[in-house]
Amino acid sequence: MIKPKKTLYGLLTVTLLLTSCVKSNDDSVTLSNDTAIIAFSIGTLNRYVTSTSSTGEETVTKTTVKGTDYTFSIDEDNYCIFNADSLPVGTDVKHVTCAVGTMNNGTVYVKSLEDGIFYLFDATDSLDFSVPREFRVYSSDGTANQIYQVKINVHQQEGDQFCWIQCPSYDEIAALEAMKSVMLNDNLYVYGLKNGKTVGYKTTDGSSWTELAEIDDKDAYQNMVVIPEEAIYMIANGSLQKTTDGNIWTELVKDVAVKRLVATSKIELYAFDADNKIMVSWDEGQTWEEDELDESLSWFPTEETAYVCVPLKMTEYSDYILMAGISSAIGDIASVWRKIVEYDIQGLADKWVYMERTDDNQLALPQMKNLVLLSYDDGVLAFGAIDNQFSQIYQSRDNGITWKNNKHYILPDKFEGNTGSFTAATDGKNIWLVSGGTGEVWQGHLNKLIWDKKE
Numbered sequence: 001m002i003k004p005k006k007t008l009y010g011l012l013t014v015t016l017l018l019t020s021c022v023k024s025n026d027d028s029v030t031l032s033n034d035t036a037i038i039a040f041s042i043g044t045l046n047r048y049v050t051s052t053s054s055t056g057e058e059t060v061t062k063t064t065v066k067g068t069d070y071t072f073s074i075d076e077d078n079y080c081i082f083n084a085d086s087l088p089v090g091t092d093v094k095h096v097t098c099a100v101g102t103m104n105n106g107t108v109y110v111k112s113l114e115d116g117i118f119y120l121f122d123a124t125d126s127l128d129f130s131v132p133r134e135f136r137v138y139s140s141d142g143t144a145n146q147i148y149q150v151k152i153n154v155h156q157q158e159g160d161q162f163c164w165i166q167c168p169s170y171d172e173i174a175a176l177e178a179m180k181s182v183m184l185n186d187n188l189y190v191y192g193l194k195n196g197k198t199v200g201y202k203t204t205d206g207s208s209w210t211e212l213a214e215i216d217d218k219d220a221y222q223n224m225v226v227i228p229e230e231a232i233y234m235i236a237n238g239s240l241q242k243t244t245d246g247n248i249w250t251e252l253v254k255d256v257a258v259k260r261l262v263a264t265s266k267i268e269l270y271a272f273d274a275d276n277k278i279m280v281s282w283d284e285g286q287t288w289e290e291d292e293l294d295e296s297l298s299w300f301p302t303e304e305t306a307y308v309c310v311p312l313k314m315t316e317y318s319d320y321i322l323m324a325g326i327s328s329a330i331g332d333i334a335s336v337w338r339k340i341v342e343y344d345i346q347g348l349a350d351k352w353v354y355m356e357r358t359d360d361n362q363l364a365l366p367q368m369k370n371l372v373l374l375s376y377d378d379g380v381l382a383f384g385a386i387d388n389q390f391s392q393i394y395q396s397r398d399n400g401i402t403w404k405n406n407k408h409y410i411l412p413d414k415f416e417g418n419t420g421s422f423t424a425a426t427d428g429k430n431i432w433l434v435s436g437g438t439g440e441v442w443q444g445h446l447n448k449l450i451w452d453k454k455e
Contacts, residue, residue: 031139031140031141031142032103032104032105032139032140032141033139033141033143033144034103034104034106034139034140034144035102035103035106035137035138035139035144035145035146036076036102036103036106036137036146037074037081037100037101037102037103037106037108037135037137037146037148038074038101038102038103039074039099039100039101040072040074040081040098040099040100040101040150041067041068041072041098041099042067042068042070042072042096042097042098042099042152043067043068043096043097043098043099044064044065044066044067045064045065045067045087045091045092045093045095045096046062046063046064046065046091046092046095047062047063047064047065047088047090047091047092048060048061048062048090048092049061049063049089049090050090065087065088065091067096070083070085070087071083071084071085074148079146079147079148079149080148080149080150080151081135081148081149081150081151082150082151082152082153083152083153084153086153086154086155087152087153087154087155088154088155089154089155089156091154093128093129093130093152093154094128094129094130095126095127095128096126096127096128096129096152097123097124097125097126097127098123098127099123100121100123100135100137102137104139104140105140106137106138106139106140107120107137107138107140108120108121108135108136108137108138109121109135109136109137109138110127110133110134110135110136111133111134111135111136113128113131113133118134118136121135129150129151129152132149132150132151133149133150133151134147134148134149134150135147135148135149135150136148155447160408160446160447160448161408161446161447162408162409162410162444162445162446162447163444163445163447164411164412164413164415164433164442164443164444165442165443165444166412166414166440166441166442167205167206167207167441167442167443168206168207168441169438169439169440169441170201170209170439170441171439172199172201172209172211172439173190173192173201173209173434173435173436173439173441174436174437174438174439175194175436175439176190176192176193176194176199176421176436177192177193177194177420177421177436178192178193178221178222178420178421178436179191179192179193179221179421179422179423179434179436180192180221180222180224180423181423181424181425181432181434182224182225182226182232182425183226183228183425183426183427183432184226184228184229184231184232184244185229185244186204186427187202187203187204187246188202188203188204188206188425188432188434189201189202189212189224189232189246190202190423190434191212191215191220191221191224191234192221192421192423192436193218193221196218197214197215197216197217197218198214198215198216198217198218198219198220198221198236199211199212199214199215200212200213200214200215200221200246202246203441206432206441206442206443210246212246212247213246213247213248213249215234215236215249216236216237217236217237220234220235220236220237221234222260223235223236223260223261224261225261225262225263225264225269225307226264227264227265227266227267228266228309230244231243231244232244232246233261233264233269233284233285234249234261235256235258235259235260235261235271236249238254238255238256239251239253239254239255239256240252240253240256240284240285242284252284252285252286253284253285253286256285257273257279257288258271258272258273258279258285258288259271259272259273259274260272262278262305262307262323263307263309263321263323264307264309265309265319265321265341266309266319266341266343267282267343268280268281268282268341269281269284269285270291270307270321271288272302273288273290276297276300276302277290277297278290278291278293278297278300278352279291291339291351291352292351292352293337293351293352293354294351294352294353294354295354295356296329298327298328298329299327299329299330299335299354300327300335300337300352301323301324301325301326301327301334301335301336301337302325302326302327302328303325303326303327304325304326304367304368304369304370304371304384305323305324305325305326305371306323306324306325306371306372306373306382307321307322307323307324307373308321308322308373308374308375308380309321309322309375310322310375310380312340317342317343318340318341318342318343319340319341319343320338320339320340320399321338321339321340321341322336322337322338322373322380322399322400323336323337323338323339323352324336324337324365324371324373324382324400325371326367332367333357333364333365333366333367334364334365334366334367334368334371335354336354336355336364336365336400337352337353337354337355338352338353338355338399338400339351339352339353355400355401363402363403363404364402364403365382365394365396365400365403366386366391366394367386368382368383368384368385368386368391369384369385369386369388369419369420370384370385370419370420370421370422370423371383371384372384372423372424374424374425374426374431375426375428376426376428376431376446377446377449378397379395379396379397380395380396380399380400381393381394381395381409381431382394382395382396382403383411383424385419385420388419388420389419390411390415390417390419392405392410393405393406393409393410393411395409408446411433412433412442412444415433415435415440415442416435416438416440417433417435417437417438417440418435418436418437418438420436420437421435421436421437422434422435422436428449429445429449429450430443430444430445430450431443431444431445432444
């Protein structure tokens with residue numbers, strides 16, 4: 001860094017220059033005691049990314065980052081300046097040129113990292129922002145000054161990197177013979193079969209668990225679905241019930257006309273009746289109607305079913321429901337169906353549509369035991385067990401038409417989960433993976449979905 005003149009000398013110089021410019025006519029310069037930084041930006045930066053080949057050889061690639069693509073916020077209450085959207089990992093912030101705008105032509109100084117003295121700021125200088133820097137701005141009349149702290153945020157991890165964190169194993173979950181989970185209001189609920197009854201547990205952090213009210217029905221956990229931010233619904237001993245905390249269950253219908261809940265939209269419940277027809281209810285199970293299909297009922301999945309419900313981005317007040325599983329009429333791949341629900345005045349709802357595999361689409365979803373579907377990262381993730389082994393995680397970014405292996409999504413290296421008893425759920429940012437038999441609990445996330453914008 002080329003050091004400009006020191007603070008006192010620079011300030012006197014500026015003051016003398018401004019004073020000499022004052023004219024005796026109406027064009028005189030008016031000095032101000034206002035002191036504030038009103039704009040801050042950075043120039044183009046170098047970025048160095050290290051990659052490792054399959055043989056273990058490391059390669060460093062140099063690229064550039066356009067600094068003007070990143071907006072800097074100025075907090076005038078706390079006198080700090082920062083970029084809410086962090087720069088990419090590997091960006092060199094030890095050599096930064098920046099531009100500073102001030103109110104009423106104030107004069108800017110920057111504190112040296114070497115001797116702690118404030119020197120007159122020069123926009124052509126390269127500054128080290130690997131640590132926060134202090135800038136002092138003086139009013140144009142030299143009577144007031146204010147110090148700002150400037151911090152340039154840089155991500156420390158790749159945004160598309162997926163990370164798993166292992167939580168303490170939980171013995172009560174290890175004892176479950178089968179299980180299912182949902183997320184409700186930042187709580188992970190896990191229900192499963194134990195000693196012929198349905199038992200449940202919930203957690204917010206994966207470390208501490210709360211035991212929930214026991215349900216005297218061995219199949220109740222299989223009937224569990226959730227309407228996000230509303231309630232968990234379950235059929236137990238023929239009674240349709242709901243809960244908002246897992247302990248107090250409210251009976252909605254004593255003898256409900258369906259046998260198993262399988263999906264929800266924001267306001268609807270979907271279930272199978274005794275003949276495996278797909279039924280829909282708009283009034284929390286008080287009445288049920290057979291839902292429409294665009295293909296044969298025999299193709300509809302009735303075993304190992306899973307679903308997701310996400311907002312449909314193309315239209316307002318709409319849901320896109322995707323359901324998959326095993327159908328007796330389809331032998332080699334999973335049966336995948338979708339439905340669009342529009343919440344307009346008429347309550348229009350589309351039919352269930354079969355996502356048929358075409359000759360040019362070889363990326364169908366395989367059949368899996370304990371299939372899990374999760375809405376995550378603007379797509380749908382699917383995983384389960386094939387031939388009693390955990391398969392790769394599949395991802396669909398076209399609403400269930402094609403399913404690909406995304407290299408960023410893998411199961412934990414040390415995961416020893418029981419393929420006959422495991423479950424998963426997501427809150428949109430974190431994915432929870434829970435296994436019976438071992439009691440393992442894992443929390444996974446894509447870095448870019450959990451980054452704090454002010455990190």
